[in-house]
Amino acid sequence: MKRILIVDDEVHIRSLLEQTLEDIEFLHNIEVEIHQASDGRNGLNMIASVRPDLVFLDVMMPEMNGYEVCKAVKSNSELQQTLIIMLTAKGQETDREKGVGNGADYFMTKPFDPDEVLELAGKLLGLA
């Protein structure tokens, strides 16, 4: 069983990612539990409580932005194994630099392609 957490303040993006990721069960024949958080602080709390294998983390969010969440996770010895995919906007190269600086594992540029999301998640979860 794999746990995935989606942290984004946009309900449609959460829904899109959720529906996309549900296909992992179909494709890899493995149970997937998908959780959602709508802001950074909540997201960080859920990373600690749910202990997801993979987190999709938006950058621009209320309460706590994606970098702060990422930094907090990667500097916590219990949580730092959590894989983080940051959702950034293209054209903002600084996003990427900041993300790397804060320990993000991977980046996806909006608007992303659901097929790429599936492929990347599968790869990072060791399912491919």
Next chain:
Amino acid sequence: MEYQDMESIRNSMIDGRIVEKLMSENSLLRSEVRVSHEAAEITTRLVIEQFEKAESLMQKFESASGFLKAVMDAAMQISIIATDLDGQIILFNRGAEFMLGYTEKEARQMSFFDIFDNKDLLNNCVTLMANTETLMSDREKHAEVISQISSQINEGVFCRRNGSRFPVSFAITPIKENGNIVGCLSVAMDISTLKHAENELQRAYKEISEANERLQKLDKLKSDFLSSVSHELRTPLTSIRGFSKLIGKDFERYFVPLTGENPALAAKSEKIKENLSIILSETERLTRLINDVLDLSKIESQKTHWREEAVNMSEMLRHAVNAAKGQFDDKPEIELITDIPEALPYVFGDYDRFVQVTVNLLNNASKFTKKGSVTVHAFETGSGFVQVDVTDTGCGFPQEEAEAVFDKFRQVCHGDTLEEKPTGTGLGLSISHEIITRFGGKIWARSALNQGSTFSFTLPAMVQETGMAETTENADGKLILVVDDEMAIRSLLTQFFTSYGFRVATADNGKTAIDMAKKFDPDLITMDIAMPVMDGKTAIDYMKQDEKLKDIPIVVLSAFNDSFAANGDVVFDKPLNEQRLIDSVFMLINKEKLKDCHACLIICRQDCERSVEIPSISPKNAEMCQPHDLTAKLENGYKGLVVIPADMMDYVDLQRISTYESIQLLILPHKQ
């Protein structure tokens, strides 16, 4: 008596001698009259001459008095006031009367301080007075103050009789008698017009800087806005794109099987899939547009980071053609032809950006062409550039619009020649234009309606292969690295050295020069001194420390830089001495003797003898010179070569001597 006279005359008349005498007297008289007549004429002439002289003198005097009057009038604009040491006015000229409204008589009853108002200066005087307390009397203090503030030009305010004030510029001169100051003379000029103009100027300046500040704020606002808009647009775009895909997938997975054998439903499902793919392709287009807008705005606001490196044009073009191939796979009626030589020269710039330009041109070509061919042709121009032509057989456009196509959001195409609306963002060519110009190239278009079009761009070639016909046996394809921050100089030297059969690489700063020297191992380097990022001196110092680079001879070409950059014309002779330069280069590269080397200074150590081992330089023309004598020699107008062995570099001020235009500076590598 009368009778007697008459008698005598009668007698005389009889006497013919008397008649004769009378006649001679008569003629004498006549000649005297003639002489006196002539004398009168001369006198008249002289008088007239005198009159004329007097007249011209009077005229001169008149004009002189006009001049005097002008001086007087001018003096009317200047107030001249003299005071004694108590400040009592003792002289008050017409200018002062005119300026201040007092008559001289009135003014003589007044103190200078009644009309003069300058707090700063008065305070200054008070301080000075306080400091001169040790002096005996007030008069001595005044004298001291006058001597202190004299010969300074100050600004102050004068007060007119009617109480109005106006700004003046004035100077104070001490009046001396027997070496002692007895008073002062103040000369002042009304500067209210000047002040007014100055204030106006200041106001205008303030307005402009405020406007500028507003513009800068607006510009930042624009950039921020674009950046956040792009960010905000991405979220809905992500949803549209993602959900369309999901719908498509679900539809394919769950609903298409349900259509079964029903042909109406099957057709409908095809239509649904087609509509979904339109949504997807439009999303892609919108995404590209956002990316392009952002890209262009960054380039325009100079926030783009450009890579500057040697770019293999052949490789770059093949890469770009591969990237754009997909466009042509869908259009079998268009043939993609490539004519890219293997050994194109390198150019200097940003590889990815050049790919972007080429791909953009290829995409445009495929977009606007229904059938026929698209050709990529690359070649080296005779003038030191690499040119790339992308030619299509598409709809084309009128040649008058060839420049406009590079404008933003401009697509020159006509409804009847292309069935669909073009799907580009309208920004690709603007971006391409920015990129190519950034690296010293040109981009342009040639076309005619319905006759296809050719888009071309050039970039300055970095390494030029030897022109076969012109090769001289001496150059032998040796590589020279030209380092200069001025594009014009790089291009000039490239052409110059190429004409002698050298290959040339260029770099625009010291840092790049070091990288390139390591990469290409040039046979010689020409180095400018003043450059951004890393100056020439630092680069030379580094190279001379570097095991791999220390043996590369360096020619410093600095001074002629300025004069060149100024007008950008290609002129060889002044102040660059091309013959001396090429001689030096051949000497350093081929280790042969300098031909006709007229003057040559070799910097050497104190203990150094004439027999210093610089075999390549004819000893009879060379003169040894110790570092501390060099400056004097240069100041005295020495013209010619200055040779500095690398181990002597620390003893000379390279920066400074490179500014002398008359010399050519050679740095010899360490002895091997």
